[in-house]
Amino acid sequence: MDAVIRRALPAEARALTRIAHAAKRHWKYPEAWIRLWRDALSLTPQFVERHPVYCAVAGASVLGFYALSGAGATRELEHFWVAPRDMGHGVGARMFAHAVATLRADGARVLRIASDPYAKGFYLRPGARRVGKWPSTPRGRTLPLLVLGVGPPRGRGI
């Protein structure tokens, strides 16, 4: 995949929102649930301006994006979506490696991920581990809460 990963622009908030909705629909959730999650799946230009939001692009086409939040040692993965037509070609893996490098360069140690249940395996592969559950909607639904260490590899002290 001939893609580059770059910082997203505030003007792209609407296009990123469309990708988030399309990716979530990929799991065939009821439309009533998608409506329930509308705010959580939407980005504003202000959000893009104020957070690290990065997108994978090939030419004029946006293939996917991710967003981080928080400060200090522990950060959150706010968004992580690949457009359905581009899934299964390594875009997610490249974006995730980029997110880890971004966090490390910014001094973060731990990334927390309230994962979609169907995406959990994607995060477990590069080393995330399950530490609990995260409340979701509709009421009673929970998401697997995962953590991944993103600090510099431990040296041998010699």
Ligand SMILES: CC(C)(COP(=O)(O)OP(=O)(O)OC[C@H]1O[C@@H](n2cnc3c(N)ncnc32)[C@H](O)[C@@H]1OP(=O)(O)O)[C@@H](O)C(=O)NCCC(=O)NCCS
């Ligand atoms: C989950 C998602 C981000 C993966 O992105 P992708 O570009 O399709 O994944 P990749 O092609 O980079 O796959 C990388 C590896 O993860 C594996 N993988 C991908 N999706 C997986 C999943 N849902 N469960 C388990 N493993 C998965 C692939 O098989 C591949 O393994 P390999 O290295 O052995 O070949 C993407 O499918 C998506 O956006 N899904 C819908 C929205 C969603 O749930 N997002 C996550 C919100 S927390």
